[in-house]
Amino acid sequence: MTTPQEVAGPRSGLAALVRNISYEVMPFKGTEQAVVEAVPISVPLTVTATEAKGLDATLGLAERLLARGYRVAPHLPARQFVDRAQVSDVLDRLTAAGADSVFVIGGDAPRPAGTFPDAHSLLQVMAEIGHPFAEVGISGYPEGHGSIPRPVVDEALRRKAPLATRVITQICFDAATTRDWASGVGLPVAVGMPGPVGRQKLVRISAGVGLGRSARFLQKQQGLLRRFLLPGSYDPTRLARRLGAVAPGTNLRGLHIFTFNELAGTERWRQRLLDSLAEAR
Template identity: 45%
Template sequence: MSEFTITPVAGQVPAAGNGQNARDALNAALRAALRHPRFEVLPLVGTAELVEQHLSHSIPVTVTASPRQGLEPTLVVTEALARLGFPAVPHVAARLIVDESHLVEVLHRLDEAGVRDVFVVGGDGDRPVGCFRDALTLLTAIQRLRNCGVGASLEQVGITGYPEGHPLVSDRELIESLAAKQSLATYAVTQMCFDATAVSRWVSRVRRDGITLPVYVGVAGKIDRRRLMRISARIGLGDSARFLRKHRHGWTRLLLPGIYNPDRLVRELGADLARPSRGVAGLHVYTLGAVAATEQWRRQALVRLGDDGLR
């Protein structure tokens, strides 16, 4: 069976409209999302050079943080990307910050590197290395320091959303946490997701609950399926029987040999991307090390949509 590919939409239309104009709007939204994605990379030696080799300098590149390695590799790769001219976005994990002095040092380094965007997460470590137990406590400290002139050059602060839930936290608690963080952030990025319907339902719910932050939908890039399955399980996707029951079909596809292709998911996200009232700002692409293959996929998808003006 051949892979599903993103092609101009002939029959699918956004819920808010119909006819040729709506189809044109959907295709335009897909082109815009693929023209201006965010790419997420791992904080490994050689990552900055790999990004330089394959990506346009217009693409924001976010750098994850590892609880095993600490925050330093993330900062080093972020600084290298910034020197190369990329809009670099480090993950600043609360559980990897020792204390406020450490946070001040981190913010100074980012300021000197010209970084204007940070993504604040709680972090995956079992125990905090210092006094910041979660993203909210770190966001609060960052805002207080910015008010005092430290980190004042930051223009964007991102936080995480969970369309498919979290194995250890109730949906209600997740929404309440997002609401508490809203005034301290400028956008949200969803955890990697394989279900466009789940994303759409989640967007509807957070909007009903008064959360207005722009949302970037997290999708996996073009990645080996078994590697993707291992990493997805490690970050908590599919850890519960409830999740597996709800998403058995999608996870069965991941168990097949070969390469996962995000075409179908991106196509299905088109209806939300095409409706400005939904506040879905674009795509956040998790490359998981497969930068070259994912960028090749993006370019080929744009060509199929009639857009070859990539740079």
């Protein structure tokens, strides 16, 4: 027989994760207005960076959202930085804008623009300069990276961790896999997961980042993979609840939602989740 304490454990675990939720947004035309219309300033944001858009698009959107009262962590892609002077200039720019959080990544450029081949090299220079950020995020891959061997990814995380304050994971649809992986990470972990996005888009993204076990996990779930291929949006509630069930007593400290700029739908989903937790209490 299930006791009230056993029921409350997963519920309290989910509540703790939802209290520490953040959204990832992409610096496209209209993103700023979409954020202002849909997202409360209490929800922290990260702003992505791509080679196609360039670093200035990321920094510009981050500055505008900071000016509107949001807490914003811009992605800083190491491979887009040319030299130490540019790093110093960007740190000064973000400091002037009031940023206290960044997310440092290697970046998707096939070749470095300058002297920073990976996130660790950028983190080192940021530390030498004396960056002002209270929070420095780095990426983590519970199922490995789609194009980098697992031992290389694991070693990179080991080297980056002393220069960071938290880890944001790549998408993983298996809560137990995420929990087990996080147990070997000596930092708080925000679990990256998709928001309510079109299923077919999500399948394309998942294939692109090389999700191995997650694809097999989906295939085992009585037609779940088939439902992913139907029209409509993916509902992340089940995954969030599974993460809540495994989170107590671990270093899983929050959810980081990849919104794909579906901001109004993501915020409606968050509010429904909050309402369901309030009703359960």
